[in-house]
Amino acid sequence: GPKGLMRVGDEFWIERQLRDFAKRGGNQALVVLGWNSENYLSQLNEFSSEYGLEFKFCVNEYPEWGPFSSLQVGLRALKVEVPGVFVLPIDVPVPQEQVWQQLSHAPLVIEATLPTFEGQGGHPVRLSQGFCQTLMALDVRAPDARLDYQIHALAPDRVMRIEVNDPRVVMNLNVPSDWESLPT
Numbered sequence: 343g344p345k346g347l348m349r350v351g352d353e354f355w356i357e358r359q360l361r362d363f364a365k366r367g368g369n370q371a372l373v374v375l376g377w378n379s380e381n382y383l384s385q386l387n388e389f390s391s392e393y394g395l396e397f398k399f400c401v402n403e404y405p406e407w408g409p410f411s412s413l414q415v416g417l418r419a420l421k422v423e424v425p426g427v428f429v430l431p432i433d434v435p436v437p438q439e440q441v442w443q444q445l446s447h448a449p450l451v452i453e454a455t456l457p458t459f460e461g462q463g464g465h466p467v468r469l470s471q472g473f474c475q476t477l478m479a480l481d482v483r484a485p486d487a488r489l490d491y492q493i494h495a496l497a498p499d500r501v502m503r504i505e506v507n508d509p510r511v512v513m514n515l516n517v518p519s520d521w522e523s524l525p526t
Contacts, residue, residue, distance in 0.1 A: 376405030464511030
């Protein structure tokens with residue numbers, strides 16, 4: 343089934359992600375749904391955040407075009423009027439508050455800020471407003487329509503990698519046992 347609707351304890355994984363994000367200082371979240379969006383919406387219409395998190399959902403009508411199309415749908419829904427956005431895939435656990443703070447302090451000239459753990463790049467990735475505009479303008483079907491390719495194509499002085507001490511940033515949850523071994 344869909345990763346976000348995996349049961350972790352007594353809640354769905356997507357609920358835990360939203361709760362953890364709120365507990366770690368997040369105040370606004372946009373969840374982009376693709377495959378199984380109707381299942382998410384029916385399961386989560388009861389979900390409310392007692393942590394002061396404002397969240398909304400939007401649906402990628404063409405999830406078969408891949409994760410980059412979901413990124414574009416999310417950026418368009420946000421209208422990117424903020425200095426930047428964080429992108430966190432559903433299969434990467436929400437890292438500690440310190441990681442978000444470290445990424446937030448990147449200078450404004452930086453287009454993409456990535457956390458690294460033991461030298462390996464991870465998520466969440468912070469994207470500047472200008473870079474978001476560039477990403478939205480790309481043809482979703484182009485061979486280079488992938489966030490990692492677009493970050494790699496940036497000038498080196500426009501990308502910042504910040505070493506963090508939270509292994510969550512490089513986790514990729516794929517099988518049920520991955521969820522069972524998660525740090526809290």
